[in-house]
Amino acid sequence: MAQTQSSHNGVLQQALDLPNEQKALLLEEILQQELGSSAENNRPFLEKLDEALTRLEARIQSRATAPEGAVFVQHSGSRQRPDPAPAMEWLRLHSREYGGEWVALDGGRLIAHGPDAMEVYAAAEADGAYLPMIDYIEPADALPFIF
Amino acid sequence: MPDLSFDVTHIYTSTDGIKIPLVISFGGKEVQTSGYADCGAEACIFSNEIGQMLGIDVEAGEPKSFGPASGGTFETYGHLVIIEFLGITLESIVFFAKYPGLRRNLLGRSGWLSKLRFGLVDYDSTVFLSRLT
Numbered sequence: 001m002a003q004t005q006s007s008h009n010g011v012l013q014q015a016l017d018l019p020n021e022q023k024a025l026l027l028e029e030i031l032q033q034e035l036g037s038s039a040e041n042n043r044p045f046l047e048k049l050d051e052a053l054t055r056l057e058a059r060i061q062s063r064a065t066a067p068e069g070a071v072f073v074q075h076s077g078s079r080q081r082p083d084p085a086p087a088m089e090w091l092r093l094h095s096r097e098y099g100g101e102w103v104a105l106d107g108g109r110l111i112a113h114g115p116d117a118m119e120v121y122a123a124a125e126a127d128g129a130y131l132p133m134i135d136y137i138e139p140a141d142a143l144p145f146i147f
Numbered sequence: 148m149p150d151l152s153f154d155v156t157h158i159y160t161s162t163d164g165i166k167i168p169l170v171i172s173f174g175g176k177e178v179q180t181s182g183y184a185d186c187g188a189e190a191c192i193f194s195n196e197i198g199q200m201l202g203i204d205v206e207a208g209e210p211k212s213f214g215p216a217s218g219g220t221f222e223t224y225g226h227l228v229i230i231e232f233l234g235i236t237l238e239s240i241v242f243f244a245k246y247p248g249l250r251r252n253l254l255g256r257s258g259w260l261s262k263l264r265f266g267l268v269d270y271d272s273t274v275f276l277s278r279l280t
Contacts, residue, residue, distance in 0.1 A: 081231070084168030084179065091181075092160045102196070117196035117247065121178075131170065131179045134200065138163070138250050145164070145251055146216050147188055 082107065087133035099139040104132045153266055153275035155233045165267070165274060167254065169232040171241070173201040180252060182232075184265075184274065188255030189213065191230075191241045192223055197252065198243035201228070205243045213242070222246075230259070235278045237262050 015026060086107040094110075104111040104124035111132055112123035124132045138145070159166055165184040170177050171193070178200045182193070192213065198205040208224030215221050223242035230237050239258035254260070266275030 081170060082179070087179075088160055088166070088168055088181075092162075117194075118199060121200045131177065133168070133179045133181075134197075135181050136194065136196070136250060142250070145183075147185065147192070147213075147221075147251075147253060 082131055084133060087135075091133075091135060091137065095137050096140050098137045099142075100137070102134065102136050104129075104134050106130075106132050151264070151266060151275075153264060153277045155235065155276040157233050157274050157276065159272050159274065164251070165269070167232050167274070169230055169254075171197065171201065172229040172231070173203055173226060176201045182230075182252035182254040184260075184267075185253045185255050186260060186265075188253045190225075190255045190257040191239060191253060191259050192221075192249070192255065193241050193243050193252040194249040195244040195247045198226070203243065206245065208243065209240075211242055230254075233276060235263070235276065237278070 018026060087105040090105055090108045090110070091103075098113050101113045101115055102117045102120040103113045104120050104127070106124075106127065106129035109129075111127045111129060112120045114120050117134075117136070121134055124134060157167070166181050167184060168179070168181050170179045172178075178197055180197055182191070190211075190213070195205055203226055205224050205226075208226040210222070210224055212220040212222050222245040224245065225240045225242045228239060228241045230239055230241070237259065239262070241258060262279055264275075264277040264279060267273070268275075
């Protein structure tokens with residue numbers, strides 16, 4: 001991707017203008033990319049910054065915006081929380097098939113399902129996915145809920 | 148007109164309520180699940196099963212009975228947990244059901260709503276949130 005000096009400056013300014021918490025996310029995007037492939041080391045930094053900005057914008061649009069001053073909460077092992085959006089979308093699309101069951105989801109991947117919550121949870125732990133979504137799906141014919 | 152501003156905008160896709168993805172933590176264990184925003188619930192009430200997944204000795208908590216709309220009593224036990232949702236983190240007392248089978252986790256006033264500025268446009272499936280400092 002050939003870029004002029006002015007477009008470089010524009011990308012840099014766009015990154016600098018981000019709120020602090022989004023700057024942190026941007027750096028995280030870059031680092032994840034860097035750590036993911038050694039071939040990335042040969043590409044210009046600003047090119048990677050530009051791509052990371054694009055990914056960040058898509059991420060922000062596809063999920064809730066982070067509150068000012070909020071840090072994306074880090075797991076004790078310094079891992080970022082998984083994006084719940086794919087699991088929530090899976091639940092929206094597949095609820096009728098698994099009514100009355102607990103499900104464990106790794107993003108949009110079904111790890112386990114069944115009527116016994118602890119069995120489903122154990123299967124999810126055995127799978128090794130980081131922080132799977134564990135949720136109960138109400139039966140399709142359940143009466144409307146009121147507590 | 149009041150001038151309200153919010154830090155978080157969340158569009159929910161569930162059609163059966165205002166379902167919010169969350170991570171609940173206790174004693175180093177954490178579970179990702181969901182809860183329903185419920186302005187009519189006095190407190191946060193989670194299923195017994197989620198308590199078990201967190202390794203909580205549910206009945207060792209603060210006992211509290213609730214009166215559901217259908218009558219009778221609903222027995223729970225309160226525990227101090229951390230709830231993370233949409234980039235907001237709260238330390239709250241959550242009441243876990245004594246018995247398994249609660250269909251939904253409820254995010255009620257005490258422990259959740261009372262710690263937030265909360266806006267809702269259900270027509271647009273959108274909630275607006277800010278944490279009160």
